[in-house]
Amino acid sequence: MKNRVQRKKVLLSASALIVAALWSPAASSAQTTAESTGTTPITRETPATTDSTAATDVGLGAGPTSIASDASGNVWVTLQFSRKLLKLGGSGAVIGTYEVGQNPTGIAAGKSIWVANNADNTVTKLGLDGVVLGTFRTGGEGPQGLLITGDYLWITNSKSSTVTKMTEAGAIVGTYRVGRRPVAVAADSAGNIWVANNKDDTVTKLSAAGEPLGTYPVGRGPFGLVAVGADVFVSCFFDGVVLKLSGKSGAALANVKVGDGAAGLASYGQNYVVANNGSNSVTVFSADGTVISNIKVGRSPLYVAANAYGYWIANTGSDTVSKR
Numbered sequence: 001m002k003n004r005v006q007r008k009k010v011l012l013s014a015s016a017l018i019v020a021a022l023w024s025p026a027a028s029s030a031q032t033t034a035e036s037t038g039t040t041p042i043t044r045e046t047p048a049t050t051d052s053t054a055a056t057d058v059g060l061g062a063g064p065t066s067i068a069s070d071a072s073g074n075v076w077v078t079l080q081f082s083r084k085l086l087k088l089g090g091s092g093a094v095i096g097t098y099e100v101g102q103n104p105t106g107i108a109a110g111k112s113i114w115v116a117n118n119a120d121n122t123v124t125k126l127g128l129d130g131v132v133l134g135t136f137r138t139g140g141e142g143p144q145g146l147l148i149t150g151d152y153l154w155i156t157n158s159k160s161s162t163v164t165k166m167t168e169a170g171a172i173v174g175t176y177r178v179g180r181r182p183v184a185v186a187a188d189s190a191g192n193i194w195v196a197n198n199k200d201d202t203v204t205k206l207s208a209a210g211e212p213l214g215t216y217p218v219g220r221g222p223f224g225l226v227a228v229g230a231d232v233f234v235s236c237f238f239d240g241v242v243l244k245l246s247g248k249s250g251a252a253l254a255n256v257k258v259g260d261g262a263a264g265l266a267s268y269g270q271n272y273v274v275a276n277n278g279s280n281s282v283t284v285f286s287a288d289g290t291v292i293s294n295i296k297v298g299r300s301p302l303y304v305a306a307n308a309y310g311y312w313i314a315n316t317g318s319d320t321v322s323k324r
Helices: 002-022
Strands: 042-044 049-051 056-059 064-069 075-079 084-088 094-099 104-109 113-117 122-126 132-137 143-149 152-157 162-167 172-177 182-187 193-197 202-206 212-217 222-228 231-236 241-246 252-257 262-268 271-276 281-286 291-296 301-307 310-315 320-323
Touching: 064 104, 064 310, 064 320, 075 104, 084 104, 104 152, 113 143, 122 143, 143 193, 152 182, 162 182, 182 222, 193 222, 193 231, 202 222, 222 271, 231 262, 241 262, 262 310, 271 301, 271 310, 281 301
Parallel strands: 042 252, 049 291, 064 301, 104 143, 143 182, 222 262, 262 301
Antiparallel strands: 056 320, 064 075, 075 084, 084 094, 104 113, 113 122, 122 132, 143 152, 152 162, 162 172, 182 193, 193 202, 202 212, 222 231, 231 241, 241 252, 262 271, 271 281, 281 291, 301 310, 310 320
16 A cells, blocks of 8 residues: 555656656747737636546556547557556556656557657557557657657657658658757648647648748747647646637637646537646637537546547546546
8 A cells, every 4th residue: 555655656756757757848038020910819708617527547656647549449648657658448447568668758549549649759650459569769869749640740849949751761851940849849730730838839831842931929838739630729827718719810819718727739520629738627718719518527637639529638646547
């Protein structure tokens, strides 16, 4: 019993370190961009309908962190304190456990499963059956956010202020300079790449070829990114908000007040879900920024994924995944 208590203290300390060290506020003000229009965003503060029924929790252990769903509805979860990747079925049952690199903190699912091994500066590629197909150097330090676009993988290198474009075979196409501490990446309908620069309080827009198209100021600690159509949504950890941006100009169109520590973000049908790391909840909101519900989950939820079975939340502080 004593060992279990000691381990829990270590886990919570490590979880706090991740949030504090990787996503602390920027020391300097954000850099503006030539494309910014200065449009005043619309703030949405519709009172949430609080659902007191917690989502179903699946106990996993070892710090579940990033989470993604494949086309078959299976859910993949990285366990950052054990070098493991788990595969869950639609019911939440664990149907596979696989070895990856050290400190796996990012994941993307497509024709293959890709895992960012933050402490190894590598990404691991697995088949949908969990067989490891290769491990590749990223060309930067601290790989974090991952995005699959067609036959390419985009990787944010959080410790070297770059993003890397890689082929399915693991060959580096290019490495491109962005802002400080890039932690998330998304693609809009035009094929442009968006990057959340957590330490600079900005997002950067690149072409599919990696050419810089603009850098735009957002809130404090941009963390999660989702692009749907021409709209881009970014969660701002230290402001407890999600901003809706124009994919064309980068201007803020709406400001959605969510919970404390707005972290991982996912689209869910016509709506969006954000994990509120500091308030142990998720907020569901519509495309126009209207809050639909706030739902309690486990401790320190960090990332969210969605599929036909519902949406799934990795609760790093309570060693669980919640399904709603």
